[in-house]
Amino acid sequence: MESWIAFLNILSTAGFVLALTLILLLLKGKLGVVSRMFLGLSVGLYVLVGLSNTLEHLEISAALDVYEDYFEILFLPFFLFFFFSFHMDQQFKAQKRVEEALFEQKERAQVTLACIGDAVIATDPSGRVEYLNATAEALTGWRVDEARGQTLGNVFRIVNELTREPAQDPVARCLREGHATGLANHTVLIRRDGKEFSIADSAAPIRNRAGQTIGVVLVFRDVTEARQLQRQLAYDASHDVLTGLVNRREFEIRLEHCLASAKKHDVQHTLCYLDLDQFKVINDTVGHNAGDALLKQIAYLLRGLFRQRDTLARLGGDEFGLLLEYCPLEKAVRAVNKIIKRLQHYQFVWEGRTFQVGVSIGLVVINSQTESISQALSEADVACYTAKDLGRGRLHIYHPTDSETAKRHGAILQAAELQQAIEKNLFQLYCQPVMPLNESGEHQKFYEVLLRLKGAEGQMILPNSFILAAERYGLMTNIDRWVIRAVLSALAGQTVSDGLRIFINLSGNSLNDETLLDYVREKLEEFQTPPSQLCFEITETAAIHNLEKAQLFVSEVQRLGVRVALDDFGSGLSSFRYLKRLSVDYLKIDGSFVEDMFENQNDQAMVAAIHQVGHIMGISTVAEHVEQKGVIGQLREMGVDYAQGYAFGEPLPLAEALKQNTAQ
Amino acid sequence: MFQENELVNLFSGVAAALVLVFFARRMFLTSLRWFYGVFIAMLVAYIATVLEGFFWSGPLNLIEHAALAIAGWGFAVACWRLGHASAEDGRED
Numbered sequence: 001m002e003s004w005i006a007f008l009n010i011l012s013t014a015g016f017v018l019a020l021t022l023i024l025l026l027l028k029g030k031l032g033v034v035s036r037m038f039l040g041l042s043v044g045l046y047v048l049v050g051l052s053n054t055l056e057h058l059e060i061s062a063a064l065d066v067y068e069d070y071f072e073i074l075f076l077p078f079f080l081f082f083f084f085s086f087h088m089d090q091q092f093k094a095q096k097r098v099e100e101a102l103f104e105q106k107e108r109a110q111v112t113l114a115c116i117g118d119a120v121i122a123t124d125p126s127g128r129v130e131y132l133n134a135t136a137e138a139l140t141g142w143r144v145d146e147a148r149g150q151t152l153g154n155v156f157r158i159v160n161e162l163t164r165e166p167a168q169d170p171v172a173r174c175l176r177e178g179h180a181t182g183l184a185n186h187t188v189l190i191r192r193d194g195k196e197f198s199i200a201d202s203a204a205p206i207r208n209r210a211g212q213t214i215g216v217v218l219v220f221r222d223v224t225e226a227r228q229l230q231r232q233l234a235y236d237a238s239h240d241v242l243t244g245l246v247n248r249r250e251f252e253i254r255l256e257h258c259l260a261s262a263k264k265h266d267v268q269h270t271l272c273y274l275d276l277d278q279f280k281v282i283n284d285t286v287g288h289n290a291g292d293a294l295l296k297q298i299a300y301l302l303r304g305l306f307r308q309r310d311t312l313a314r315l316g317g318d319e320f321g322l323l324l325e326y327c328p329l330e331k332a333v334r335a336v337n338k339i340i341k342r343l344q345h346y347q348f349v350w351e352g353r354t355f356q357v358g359v360s361i362g363l364v365v366i367n368s369q370t371e372s373i374s375q376a377l378s379e380a381d382v383a384c385y386t387a388k389d390l391g392r393g394r395l396h397i398y399h400p401t402d403s404e405t406a407k408r409h410g411a412i413l414q415a416a417e418l419q420q421a422i423e424k425n426l427f428q429l430y431c432q433p434v435m436p437l438n439e440s441g442e443h444q445k446f447y448e449v450l451l452r453l454k455g456a457e458g459q460m461i462l463p464n465s466f467i468l469a470a471e472r473y474g475l476m477t478n479i480d481r482w483v484i485r486a487v488l489s490a491l492a493g494q495t496v497s498d499g500l501r502i503f504i505n506l507s508g509n510s511l512n513d514e515t516l517l518d519y520v521r522e523k524l525e526e527f528q529t530p531p532s533q534l535c536f537e538i539t540e541t542a543a544i545h546n547l548e549k550a551q552l553f554v555s556e557v558q559r560l561g562v563r564v565a566l567d568d569f570g571s572g573l574s575s576f577r578y579l580k581r582l583s584v585d586y587l588k589i590d591g592s593f594v595e596d597m598f599e600n601q602n603d604q605a606m607v608a609a610i611h612q613v614g615h616i617m618g619i620s621t622v623a624e625h626v627e628q629k630g631v632i633g634q635l636r637e638m639g640v641d642y643a644q645g646y647a648f649g650e651p652l653p654l655a656e657a658l659k660q661n662t663a664q
Numbered sequence: 665m666f667q668e669n670e671l672v673n674l675f676s677g678v679a680a681a682l683v684l685v686f687f688a689r690r691m692f693l694t695s696l697r698w699f700y701g702v703f704i705a706m707l708v709a710y711i712a713t714v715l716e717g718f719f720w721s722g723p724l725n726l727i728e729h730a731a732l733a734i735a736g737w738g739f740a741v742a743c744w745r746l747g748h749a750s751a752e753d754g755r756e757d
Contacts, residue, residue, distance in 0.1 A: 001722055008729035015736025019743050026747030043739055050736070069669035076676045079703065083684065086696065 006057045013050025019043045032089035035082055042078035045071040121218040122206070127152050127171050130215065139199070139222060141192025156218070161188040161198065171216045174203035178213070189220070198227040240314040242292055243299035251313035251321050255366070255373045258325055262367050269366040270332035272322040273380035274339070277358035277392040279318035282348065284545055290350040291318075294357065301346060305338055321380075329365055329397070336361050336395050344393065358393035360384055365398075385472070414469040421453055422478050428452045428460065429486055429654040434503065434622060434644045437636045445661050448503040448537070448644060449487055450651050451479070476507035477516070485523055487534070490654055492527035497661045502654075503535045503565060508542030511549050517556050524560065531561030535586065539567045543582060554582055565622065569610060576613050587614040591625025591645070598630050611640050670717070674710045681707060698742030705735035 023040045031039065049071045052064035113120050119136035123129055129147045132155070137143055140155050147155045158167040167187045174181045182202045189199045201220030205213045238250035246254070258269040276298065283291035295318065302312055302320070311323040322339075324332050340359060348355040362383025370376050379398045387396035421427055434446035453461040470476050487502050510516050524531055536557060543550040543566060554564045565586035566579070570593055579587070589610050597603040607623065614621045623635050626645030635643050684703065709731035716724035 001726065004726060005729050008726070008733045012729065012733035012736035015733060015738070015740050019736065019739035022740060022743035022747060027743060030747055030749070039743075043743075046732075046736065046739075050732075069667075072673050073669060073676070075706070076673070076680050079706075080680050080683065083696070083699070084687075087687075 002057075006054075009050060009053045009057060013047065013054055016043055016047040016050055020047055032085065032092075035085040035089050038078050038082035038085055042075050042082055045075045045078065049075075118219050118221045121147075121152070121156060121220075123152055123171050123216045123218070125175065125213055125215055127169070127175065127216070129155050136220075139189060139191065139197055139220070141195075152218070157190040158187050158199070159190060160184070161186045161196075170201060170203040171218055174205055174216050175213065178205060180204035197222045198224040243295055243314050245299050245303075245320070246311055246313040248313065248315045248321070251311060251315065251323065252373055252377075254311050254323055255321075255376065258323060258366055259370055259373055259376070262370060266368050267326055268328055270324040270327045270329065271364050271366050271376050271380050272324070272332070272336055273315075273362040273364075273377070273384040274320040274322060275360045275362075275384050275388060276318040276320075277360055277388070278355060279357070282350070282355050282357075286350050286353065290348075293350065294348050294355075297348065298343070298346075298357070301342060302339060305342065306335065319384075321377075329363075332363060332365075333395065333397070336363060340393060340395060360387040360392050361395045362387055363395060363397045414466055418453075418466055418470055418473075418475050418479070422475070422482050425482075426454045427479070427482060427486070428454055429483065429490070430651040431502070431654045431657045432644055432651045433648055433657075434642050435648050437632070437640055437643055444499040444501070445497060446501045446503065446535075446642065447654075447657055449483060449505070449654060451483060451505075471507065471509070474509065476509040477513045480504075480506050480510045481516070481519060484520060487654070488523050488527040488529050490658060491529045491533060494658050495662060496533070496658060500661050501533055501535050501563065503537050505537045505539075505567065506542075508539065508545060511538060511542055511546045511553055517553070520557065520562070521560065524562075532563070535563035535565055537565045537567040537588065540569050540571060540578070540590075544578060547578070547581065551581055554584060558583070558585075568624075570606060579613065579617055579619070584619060586622055586642075587611075587619045588622040588624055589640070594623045594631065594635075594643075594645070595625045595627060597634060598628055604634065607635070607640070608638050611638055615639065667717075670710070670713045674714050677707045677710045696742075698738060698745055702735045702738040702742060705731045705738055709735065 020040065020043045023036060023043060027036055027039070048064060049068055052068045052071070055061045055063075056065055113131075113133040116133070117135060119139045120131070120133040121129060121136050121140075122131040129150050129152060132140065132142065132144045132147050140147070142150070142155045152171050153169060159165060160167050167184060170181055180202055181204075182200075187199055187201070189197045191197065199220045200223045201218060203216050203218045206215040206217055208214050238247060238253075239245065240247045255271065258271075261267060262269055276294075279291065279294065282294055295314070298320075299312070299314065302322075306312060306322070306324070309325050310327075311321075311325075313321040313323075315321045322336075324335060327335070340361065343357060343359045346357060348357050362380045362385065364376055364379040364383055366376055379400075383396045383398035387394050390396065428451075430450040430452055431447035432450055434448055436444050436446075451463050453463075453466055455461050467476075470479055483504055487504055491502070506516075524534075538550060538553070557564055563585040564582075565588050566582060566584045567588045568590045569587050570590035587610065589607055593603040593606045593610075595603075597607050611621045620641040622642040622644065623631075623640050624644055626632060626635070626643045626647045629647055632643060632647060681703070684700070709728045712724045712728035712731060716728065
């Protein structure tokens with residue numbers, strides 16, 4: 001037993017010695033000085049106890065035995081002190097860590113605030129400034145040390161950019177409402193030096209743990225450029241780029257407002273439709289740059305003639321709209337006459353050439369009876385159209401009972417019907433034979449296609465009843481395309497006799513249509529029709545107006561294998577020079593010479609001259625409007641190649657003509 | 665019979681145990697578990713010392729010294745662990 005106790009003594013002493021060694025060597029820096037001291041002392045005391053016991057057991061010395069009781073008694077307080085000091089140590093360390101984390105977070109927040117592009121102002125609950133970041137300093141012109149303690153209104157001066165009235169204080173509003181708020185639109189910040197910035201902002205309350213508002217943070221940013229861009233975009237969307245006038249869209253919006261006010265307050269406004277006379281001539285003769293310059297000058301000239309509240313707009317091309325708000329008819333007429341006079345005295349000069357420009361104006365009253373803006377615009381357009389037809393450079397006031405106006409209005413209504421006719425295939429194709437007058441052409445069967453519109457009651461309407469409307473409302477190209485497609489479709493699958501050729505009239509508008517050639521190519525391919533069976537007729541006037549385009553069209557069409565005829569030759573400028581430039585296959589002598597050539601020698605000479613020149617240039621000639629048998633003989637004597645007209649019979653449906661010419 | 669110092673030790677040990685139990689929940693326990701163990705071993709040794717004066721003197725003396733040996737090596741282990749614990753280990757559980 002004694003030996004076991006001795007062994008355990010040695011063992012415990014060794015453990016305490018080892019512990020003391022570790023405390024001295026390993027725990028340096030791991031424990032606080034005080035904790036380490038108390039731990040060392042408590043362990044040290046038991047080292048001494050163990051040592052005393054061991055020495056006593058080994059009967060070496062009993063010197064320490066006297067103190068052994070003290071060592072044992074002192075151990076516990078030291079050990080307890082160690083516990084508490086260690087606890088304090090750890091608490092101190094934890095607090096230090098929390099403080100460091102807080103400091104780190106504060107630093108991070110402050111650096112973030114300083115670096116962000118948005119301006120930030122923090123205020124206390126009374127709205128006094130506590131903090132500004134660098135962007136806020138730049139935008140307000142206040143340094144943070146100057147601004148601290150100032151009321152927000154001093155540092156952050158904001159006004160409405162339109163009214164210049166002070167804008168609502170966002171912080172006060174946020175404090176009042178207790179939630180995040182945004183700033184009204186159009187807010188401008190006035191910097192300390194007076195410079196202004198458009199801004200967008202929001203304010204949010206800062207709350208403590210208890211939910212009490214302890215301040216407000218105001219975040220705003222400079223949106224000057226964005227707002228300028230927005231204004232520019234809005235301006236571009238509502239103004240014509242060339243003239244700077246209001247565009248059609250904006251004009252219609254204002255017209256809508258006028259119409260609403262007319263209905264609501266029973267007031268009267270006036271709408272004018274202005275169409276420049278001679279604009280097309282200038283555009284065609286001296287080019288589009290001149291046309292653009294003219295439009296700009298006209299816009300500039302007209303601008304000064306109206307009140308601030310009136311609207312002058314460019315509606316498209318050479319058409320302008322004028323909206324005279326709260327303006328009775330008499331006053332409007334005076335204003336409009338002023339425009340006409342002003343333009344009568346105006347001369348447009350371009351590259352040394354002078355042009356006289358006029359304006360035709362249609363006027364319509366907007367009052368509570370006006371149904372819609374489209375009706376008002378349509379009536380003004382009709383009145384303008386009437387003014388143009390009645391001699392240009394004048395004013396025409398729309399009145400529904402006016403016969404002139406009613407006639408034009410009818411034409412406009414027809415435009416809508418024409419569009420429907422194209423869509424519903426209400427057109428019918430007739431054809432008139434073009435007869436060869438000499439023996440060499442006997443085997444040829446030529447027909448000119450004539451267009452008819454099937455009326456509501458099944459009657460056939462002649463082209464002169466709808467071509468005017470079709471031209472004015474830009475439907476001619478669609479009609480031409482319809483005719484081409486219909487002719488090719490009729491020819492498709494028919495085994496027609498050799499030498500059959502169909503003459504199709506093309507309008508001047510189609511010559512300007514750059515996609516027509518592709519359309520012809522596409523349709524020829526689709527219907528597998530030999531191109532030689534087609535001949536396009538272009539009028540002399542249309543060709544001269546668009547000479548370059550006409551030349552290009554003729555050459556391209558001939559390259560496809562389609563023939564080209566110059567129609568109504570003699571009705572326009574009749575310059576033979578044009579024949580040199582347009583290498584057409586047929587020259588159709590205008591019917592006005594042919595009709596009376598039997599009685600009128602001048603006409604006879606004219607026909608002979610045109611035919612002679614055509615022949616010399618290798619162009620076959622066709623006489624139109626041959627209505628008397630006697631004329632046929634004369635034409636034959638002259639050597640004219642072909643003739644067409646009622647003298648050879650009434651026009652017949654295309655399908656029937658093709659049937660007659662079907663190869664057996 | 666027991667000695668006076670042994671009784672003092674036992675009473676102060678029990679008092680210290682009560683104090684530690686009372687504060688234990690507030691203290692940083694993780695790194696001190698081994699020290700608690702040491703303390704319990706010491707307390708066992710004190711109890712055995714006092715009791716050996718009344719009965720089973722031989723075995724209880726052996727228990728006293730065995731408990732002290734455990735406490736000694738327990739201290740060594742506790743110090744070793746504390747020396748190798750990271751700063752995080754010192755935090756409250």
